[in-house]
Amino acid sequence: GNSVTQMEGPVTLSEEAFLTINCTYTATGYPSLFWYVQYPGEGLQLLLKATKADDKGSNKGFEATYRKETTSFHLEKGSVQVSDSAVYFCALSHSGGYNKLIFGAGTRLAVHP
């Protein structure tokens, strides 16, 4: 069946460090891929998405490229800030929309000054 695997956290970085959070998926066909972020005390928010192979989603300095050959959608940011501290969820959807999202377990990121 469809599934999403992402690296376990927590990930602890110093401010301005480079971030990578790995995400791989298993799915038939061509799912849409998403990264959601959850800041403390808030609901999940869509961070970025990609709907087809080789698409790059980007937002707030974060990027992720839909790699069909490696079934991956790794999240990267060149220089993290303390305010990026949150839990990041990788997800996929086969409906083309946001109806039935399949999530990874989430990766907690802690950025220290």
Next chain:
Amino acid sequence: GAVVSQHPSRVICKSGTSVKIECRSLDFQATTMFWYRQFPKQSLMLMATSNEGSKATYEQGVEKDKFLINHASLTLSTLTVTSAHPEDSSFYICSARDDGAREKLFFGSGTQLSVL
């Protein structure tokens, strides 16, 4: 931006009691809402799709008689965990799809349920 309010954020209850969790869209209408559950170190799992004015659609393996869903208005869905047991202890999250922008999905901040 659009906000989904989920209450309570944390609840502790005794085994055998029932617990109700509310999910409310504050500034948009939502015919469709979704309920997820997350056990520690596991993925968010979709439990059911809640549709205003009709019965909820449950995912395979989710007991509909145990997890009662009511979506009586366009801004409110409730999940009631009936006769809760310690194995029901989990993090529950709701999301709501904006009827005015159906590709947009907004999430509540979640409810941590602990059953003693």
